[in-house]
Amino acid sequence: MSVVTRFAPSPTGYLHVGGARTALYSWLHAQRHHGEFVLRIEDTDRERSTDEAVQAILDGMEWLGLEHTQGPYYQTQRFDRYKEVVAQLLEEGKAYRCYCSKERLDELREQQMTAKEKPRYDGKCRHLTKEQQDITQAHVIRFKNPQEGKVTWNDAVKGEITFANSELDDLIIARTDGTPTYNFTVVVDDWDMKITQVIRGDDHVNNTPRQINIFKALNATAPEYAHVPMILGDDGKKLSKRHGAVSVMQYRDDGYLPQAVLNYLIRLGWSHGDQEIFSLEEMKSLFDIHDINKAASAFNTDKLRWLNQHYIKTLPVKEVAAALQWHIDNLGLNLSEGPALELLIPLFSERVHTLKELAESIVYFYQDYQEFDAGAAKKHLRPVAKEPLELVASKLSELNEWTAASIQSAIDATAEQLSVGMGKVGMPLRVAVTGAGQSPNLDVTLLHIGQARCLERIRKALAFIAARAEG
Template identity: 70%
Template sequence: MSVKTRFAPSPTGYLHVGGARTALYSWLHAKANDGKFVLRIEDTDLERSTPEAVEAIMDGMRWLELDWNEGPIFQTHRFDRYKEVIQQLVDENKAYPCFCSKQRLDDLREQQMADKQKPRYDGKCRNLNADEIDLEQDHVIRFKNPEEGAVTFKDVVKGEITISNQELDDLIIARTDGSPTYNFTVVVDDWDMGITQVVRGDDHINNTPRQINIFKALNAQVPEFGHVPMILGDDGKKLSKRHGAVSVMQYRDDGYLPQAVLNYLVRLGWSHGDQEIFSVEQMIELFDINNINKAPSAFNTQKLNWLNQQYIKSLPVEEILPHLNWHLEQEGLSLEGGPDIAELIPEFAERVQTLKDLVAAIKPYYSNFDKFDEKAAKKHLRPVARQPLELVEQKLRALDNWQPDAIQQVINETVEELEVGMGKVGMPLRVAVTGAGMSPALDVTLNWIGQSRCLQRIQMALEFITQREQAE
């Protein structure tokens, strides 16, 4: 049987980290086995589902490049099919109408809890005679869960699991308005779509025995299940907004590369020896659904930052550029008229961890600034820096060969003439031309910024020093 997996989010919000990891594992299992991957949108919760959430989920999938072979398939487009299968189960005496009022069910639940019993439907309407059934009255449809025996399945993550049927009750498969419920629709969808493996969060594990019983009632092939543990924050609690970004697209906004996010997600619950960095091709080659960890994983932003930096350092510029361009557009920054970005990225890769940091670092090389970094200016643009800046400015202005070697020679000559240390010239000059206190080597920095911009900025620094002298 060919492998077919699915990712089936509810469109009630963004694509979160846990959902993205589930999608990745399902996608990798399909890819590793030359199978198919289906995107299904479980939008039967009409009150909470929104078109914006659908788009947010698909944006996240596209950004991560988790492409799907089929879909997106919307459950709301399949209501006729669900209605047909519900009627089939009723006709085969595998489901029945239930006329119990909400008040009766609430009272039943309260009594069971008072008696320290597990709350469950008591089967009052399970065996009604034909003359007791009036379908004109408000009613739901319940599935006739087996009353004897147990459900046993081998979870590819958790191992063998057995649940007694006496622990389960007759769940509702159609509400009073006729709309189908979650546990029923997913069974029909997985059956119709030929899904062979269901990978999902372990918060669904209690639904699985109920769904298996519905599969069996329909004489349908039961898929293999794998319930992955939740992702925790670094404090051991369930991952949430207090731990930072939980939306996949927020990671894009914060300057992470999709390759790094995928690499980080695959390691949040799966490993291959001590290897930390995996290309997508390596993930597909090495991933084994049977090797997903049983224990929850803790999200570590520092580790993600490190990983993102490794990708900035190692990816070809042409792979980084499409993602960098998005951030440049957000900043209104153009690379035209400036140095070749391919030269800057290797120089700054050791200094930045995100694309957002990279844009901030390269900004002085492509656009002017109107103020200096306050801390750097206070320390290095002092009255004592006037003479070194004036002399180096004269020499740079006279330079007709604007190349790193010639620029370095000018800086060296200034140091020798003033008989001062390199820092007395280099640091004020660095702050003057970049606006801040850190940059690559001064010769390449000035070369990238260009002669006219450097001279203009040194003049701005001298004016800053004059204002400072007057204020003092």
């Protein structure tokens, strides 16, 4: 049997970390077995589903590179199929019409909770005869769940799980307005799409026995289930908005590479020895759903930042530059006003953890800074810096070849001529040409800023020193 997995998000919000991990695991399982990966949008909750959320899911999947081979399918486009299966179950006596009012059900629930019983439908309408049923009267359709026996399945992550049928009630499969419910549509979809493995969060464990019973009622084979433990925040509590990114796309906005996010997500509940770094090909060949950890995993932002820096340093520079372009555009930088990104990325890869930090660090190569960093200017643009700056500017202006070697020679000669340490020349010069107190080595920094721009900025620094001296 060929492997077919699926990712089936509900478009009531963005694609978040937990959903992205589920999508990754499902995609990898299909990839490893040369199978199919289905993307299904479960949009039957019409009140909460939005077009914006659908697009956010599609954008997130595309950014991560998790390409589906089938779909996207939309449940709202399959209502005729669901009605067909509901009619089949009614005809076969495996479902029934329920006329109980909301008030009766609320009262029943309250009585059961007062008696410390598990709230469940009591089956009042289960045995109505055809003569007792009026299809013109408001009603829902309930699945006739077996009342005896048990449901057992071997979960790929959690092992054998058993539920007694007596714990399960007759769930609603079609609402009063005829729209189908989640547990029912999922079964019909997984059946029709020939899904072989369902990988999802362990908050769905309680849904599984209900779904398996519907599969049995349809004389269909249920897929293998793998229920993945939840992700906890840095503080050990359930991951939520307060722990960081609301959407996977927020990670792009914050400067993370998709390769780093994928590498981080696969390790967030799965491991292969002590290995931390995985190429995409290694992920495809090594990942096995049966090796997913049973315990919950804790999100660690520092670990993600470390991974991201690793990929900034090790990916081909052109790939990093392509991902960096979004941040460059976001800052409004014109790359024609400075060096190629490929020249700057290696200079900053040890200094930054995100593409956003990288983009913000290289602004001065493309446009003039508006003002000096206050702390750096106060410390290094003092009257004592006037002479070194004037002399180094003179030497830099005389260079016929603007190379890293000639620039360094001019700086060295200035320090030697004034009999001062390199810091007395280098630090004022760094602040003058970058506006701040930190940068890569001065020779390459000045090289990529350009001769004319460097000299203009040194004049600006000298004017600042003069104005400061005057009071």
